Amino acid sequence: MKIEVFEMERMQSTWENVVDFDLSESGVLPVSLRELSEMGLDLEWALNTPLTYSQSNGTPELREALAGIYPGTTIDNFEVTNGTSEANYLTALTLLQDGVGFALEVPNYMQLWGVPRSLGAEVSTFRLRQDENWEPDWAEFERAVNPQTRLVYVSNPNNPTGSVLSPGAMERIVRRCEEMGAYLLADEVYLGAEIDCPRTPSFWGMSDRVIVTSGLSKAYGIPGVRIGWIVGPTELVRECWTQHDSVTICPNKLSDAVARIAVKTENRERLYQRGRALLQRNRRIFTDWVAGLGEGYSFIPPKAGALAFLKYSSPIPSLELVERIRTNQSTLIVPGIHLGLEGYLRFWLGGEQAYLEEGLRRVAEELP
Numbered sequence: 086m087k088i089e090v091f092e093m094e095r096m097q098s099t100w101e102n103v104v105d106f107d108l109s110e111s112g113v114l115p116v117s118l119r120e121l122s123e124m125g126l127d128l129e130w131a132l133n134t135p136l137t138y139s140q141s142n143g144t145p146e147l148r149e150a151l152a153g154i155y156p157g158t159t160i161d162n163f164e165v166t167n168g169t170s171e172a173n174y175l176t177a178l179t180l181l182q183d184g185v186g187f188a189l190e191v192p193n194y195m196q197l198w199g200v201p202r203s204l205g206a207e208v209s210t211f212r213l214r215q216d217e218n219w220e221p222d223w224a225e226f227e228r229a230v231n232p233q234t235r236l237v238y239v240s241n242p243n244n245p246t247g248s249v250l251s252p253g254a255m256e257r258i259v260r261r262c263e264e265m266g267a268y269l270l271a272d273e274v275y276l277g278a279e280i281d282c283p284r285t286p287s288f289w290g291m292s293d294r295v296i297v298t299s300g301l302s303k304a305y306g307i308p309g310v311r312i313g314w315i316v317g318p319t320e321l322v323r324e325c326w327t328q329h330d331s332v333t334i335c336p337n338k339l340s341d342a343v344a345r346i347a348v349k350t351e352n353r354e355r356l357y358q359r360g361r362a363l364l365q366r367n368r369r370i371f372t373d374w375v376a377g378l379g380e381g382y383s384f385i386p387p388k389a390g391a392l393a394f395l396k397y398s399s400p401i402p403s404l405e406l407v408e409r410i411r412t413n414q415s416t417l418i419v420p421g422i423h424l425g426l427e428g429y430l431r432f433w434l435g436g437e438q439a440y441l442e443e444g445l446r447r448v449a450e451e452l453p
């Protein structure tokens with residue numbers, strides 16, 4: 086199997102550590118080990134523990150803590166992975182093969198664009214529509230999710246729009262998956278990063294066709310430890326574990342320990358709260374900045390997540406615009422084309438105030 090280039094990830098890997106201002110990031114400003122030690126992480130234990138392999142599907146303690154988050158689960162419903170991306174990847178490896186149908190919403194993070202195609206799946210898309218407050222185009226959805234469909238992917242809250250599906254939309258998606266005999270893969274890595282709306286409801290528990298992936302990288306602000314998880318029916322999770330054995334074997338032992346601290350209820354809420362304060366401030370800064378751009382720009386303020394998705398009216402392709410901004414201003418943002426929707430630009434709202442302000446000032450210098 087030869088996986089296609091994941092365009093956004095490749096662009097980020099190439100430039101994010103080279104530019105002066107990286108607004109292509111996507112999570113809440115990361116926390117430090119010191120902050121985690123103040124939440125109970127035992128650094129002395131970390132210094133003394135032999136660096137063995139960890140339990141390959143996640144330590145029972147971590148899976149026990151996760152089971153406390155998802156009603157009706159036991160530790161056998163979880164596979165702990167190296168990031169949410171590995172959780173998505175293992176799910177795709179488990180369920181997709183030559184000729185089966187795979188449907189995903191666009192715009193999206195697009196990891197599960199190249200991977201399903203490389204596995205031989207027939208990929209269909211359905212649009213989220215800005216003019217419908219980023220709800221799905223239902224006619225396209227029903228065409229894309231059909232009796233051939235094995236797996237449907239949504240990210241909710243959505244990367245890049247920051248939208249959150251309404252309860253009615255969630256229900257409709259799940260029922261269609263049930264009717265078509267498809268699994269729904271709900272990537273909920275942004276759950277908890279609500280800016281001023283109530284906590285996003287999880288798809289978990291709506292049907293036995295639902296699989297949820299998530300992790301520490303976005304709402305928790307801990308991308309560097311690379312911890313994610315799959316929550317799903319036990320048999321399916323066991324199959325994902327089988328795939329895991331041949332990919333990375335296990336999560337890192339220190340990372341599992343960090344995750345055990347981070348997912349404790351009081352710490353999780355503290356991390357979410359930290360993110361919310363920062364995102365509220367940055368969304369205000371971004372909204373004021375857009376207002377200052379004048380005609381030809383529009384965006385729906387994100388409800389959740391650390392991103393803003395800006396529509397522009399100029400015919401310049403988004404990749405060309407992003408390259409111009411990077412070259413002339415040493416500032417990186419994400420072109421809409423990498424997210425499945427041309428005519429848009431994606432900005433990171435999860436960082437420090439001064440960093441965001443200077444990055445935006447530079448971007449404005451180059452906008453048409």
Ligand SMILES: Cc1ncc(COP(=O)(O)O)c(C=O)c1O
Pocket residue numbers: 111167168169170171194240244272274299300301302308312313
């Ligand atoms: C929707 C979505 N899923 C998964 C990932 C990857 O997350 P992780 O860093 O946990 O692998 C990202 C990263 O941007 C994302 O936006």
